[in-house]
Amino acid sequence: MATMQAASRASADEPRVAPLSESPAVPPAQQSIVRTPVSASKSEAWRPALWPQALKAVFRNAGEGIRASFRRTFLYRLTLRGPITDRIAFHPIDPRSRKLDEADGYFRGRFRFSGQSVDAKNKSIFDCAAPSEDFVIALHGFEWLRHLEAAGGATARDLA
Numbered sequence: 001m002a003t004m005q006a007a008s009r010a011s012a013d014e015p016r017v018a019p020l021s022e023s024p025a026v027p028p029a030q031q032s033i034v035r036t037p038v039s040a041s042k043s044e045a046w047r048p049a050l051w052p053q054a055l056k057a058v059f060r061n062a063g064e065g066i067r068a069s070f071r072r073t074f075l076y077r078l079t080l081r082g083p084i085t086d087r088i089a090f091h092p093i094d095p096r097s098r099k100l101d102e103a104d105g106y107f108r109g110r111f112r113f114s115g116q117s118v119d120a121k122n123k124s125i126f127d128c129a130a131p132s133e134d135f136v137i138a139l140h141g142f143e144w145l146r147h148l149e150a151a152g153g154a155t156a157r158d159l160a
Contacts, residue, residue: 098150
């Protein structure tokens, strides 16, 4: 039940409760629209909350062009120190384990992902029916290619 506004000052002390049948009907198209009265002063209306962030973004983006132009000059190159490298000095090692028995299973057409197995002999694994959604996610995640990389060779490249 909804409370209603008082009809006069005399009845303002005691709120009236309207039955559900008297509550105003709102069209379905406007039920999701919530309108609140604006009680802010004019000075608050001209102070949007996003101004500080917007100004920060404008100044940050304005300086980007100046920095890019400066980095193309000879003066910027003079500020760089040290020799120029002629090769990559660090080659990261993949810490994830690679299993040759998994690669052997892939060569034989046995694909095991998420605790389920599919045999795809003489056809593509992508043409077989997947047993579950988790299997499809693991198959399309391509995490299994690291096992083929460990096996190496032309057969692994063809399967990948």
